[in-house]
Amino acid sequence: MARGDATALAELMQRHTRRLHQAASTLLGDPVEAEDACQEAFLQAWRLAADWQGGRARFSTWLHQVALNGCRDRLRRRRPQVEIDDQLPGDAALHPERWVARGQREAALQQALAELPERQREAIALFHHAGMAQSAAADAMGVSVDALESLLARGRRQLRQTLMAGEAHPAETDRRAGGTG
Template structure:
């Protein structure tokens, strides 16, 4: 994804070994105003933040804004970070999900859908075209779920997160997440009734 975080006059710290420091170490350096640590953290997480926002919003421009805003918030709130309280990725996803839900509730954004069809390096056989169409139907069906169900389904099946981490992100309990996923799957089964492609994991019975 081609996006840029606006540059700020940050004090760069010592050079970081490429891809060797964990998020907590980078955050500790950020709390000392280390702009280089921030750059590495942005490069590591912004694509996943964008992908999550895009699945939640199905709007490219809004997803880019949410991803950038979430990373800017990581810098502006760096002093409040408490090591060991939650993983950075969990905190970041919570910021992204909450921002997406806020945007979805705006009247002008409720029905926006400008996501291009997924590109595949495959010939346009009948089977491939059918798969693209059903995949597109799945994406649209997820977009029609209530906010919390959509977030839970997206995190569970596209980000492959466990119910415990999803509960942290959504600020709820594991049992509530289980209920959200069950109702979300029921809604998807109804929307995708008649589809011949097998989304077995996503649409499986309890």
């Protein structure tokens, strides 16, 4: 890719897009914006390919760091918000109760993720959603593995507390998610 090989770029995109999109979607809370962020990350990686130092980091770690920086920029440019996808899945007519319950759980999780401090949200996105190893996620964030583990533990604890509080007060969760409560 450093030599401008479009075939190499296409292969790298095919190999890394899914995991990159999962992390970006978690960080941004919007799958469409995450797709844009991924495309920008690949373009940026294409431009900066000569700067990548293979001895210092794996390409996937470096690419996630490029994407993470792009997501941070996007978050700085907008107010925090959670987009709730209101499109019904194909089988919703068959099982509306299950669809509604799943949608409420997903909305509550997205809201809880949006309320986490940025670094905790990034750690959870890279480790849990993108499936990166702790060492790779730590490298992408520029922290030690111990610091990443701490961010993950605090983030999980906060998510658990937020979600449990939402179960104890469903009317409040409904109001935050746009319901009538």
